Amino acid sequence: MMKQLSFAKNVVMSNFTRLSFPYKLTYVTTYKCQSRCLVCDIWKKDPVGELTLEEIQQFFKKSNKFAWIDITGGEVFLRKDIVQIVKAMIDNCKNLFMIHIPTNSLMPSIIEKRVREILELNPKYFTVTCSLDGPPELNDKLRGIPGDFDKVIETYKRLSSIKSKNLKVFIGFTLSHLNKGTFKETYEAVKKEIPGIKPNDFHMNVIHLSEHYYSNQNVDVGNKQDFIQEVEHFRKMRINEFGPIPYLEHKYLKLVKKYIETGKTPITCQALAASVFIDSYGDIYPCSIYSRKLANIKDINYDLEAYWKTEEIKTIRKEIEEGKCPHCWTPCEAYQSILAKIGRA
8 A cells, every 4th residue: 555655646746846756667677589570670789788687686776766667678588587676676666566567478488487476576566568569460570470479379368367466467569550450450369369358458559769779760650640540449449447557548549649640749758757768788868769878877876866866867857848859659658747647638
């Protein structure tokens, strides 16, 4: 209950002021990835010199006021020490309420084993998103791995079979010009394998470009106007549910149209106000899209709180408030922005 209240307090305060410490962290554990996605070039990176477990532990000992952590990659579960990493987060961040991990689902048995081990650490609210970008043949083509669709289905089934009130599993669909108009077919293909699945068990987000994260700045995203119809169709498929995740999903999808039509973030972004992005080398960025390197956690003695209060960070935050950034509407950045505009977004 105390973690939930602390999280709620952060959300409420973010509606009125810049927080003294970010409650949301997006942390890249590794850029290693077995997928060969056509719209993301993370897999082309040669990650050398990523943070060690000891360095990660040192960071969370000193920077331990996060309430929500997105643990991402690359493929998160390629880190053999991922359970120890999560343990460092939970042990040190006493008010940690939400942990989210996306996965390419290519190692079903290992992923299940690691998720069960993480659950033994008793995370408060733990979600895993299995990435899937189309019906079988198209998905495997887009993600560059024969049999990828079947791996996602197996991983989802394995994780869904885990009986834990702390775990929620979703399927994540990234909408691009390469799979537009295929969500219904994708859903029907998944439902054939998992009869009980519902549209609300899917997340949909729109493709974004990022030089420092996805390394896909040269990818042609096509005509985004074509995305609006697909997003609206998905919205109509969903049923109204109560809870933080359905609320965020509803608001995110509702504002996609405005983002596509204007090319601008539809509400004030919370980057460097309530959230921050740190990659697997320890480099700090405002978010997953804005490729402006700020510092490295090793250079600030692993103390994000002290660095958070510097004029450098405050100045860049002001620039973001004024719209002097690339603009985006990716869930990694949108959700906390929505929460900072409760009742107004």
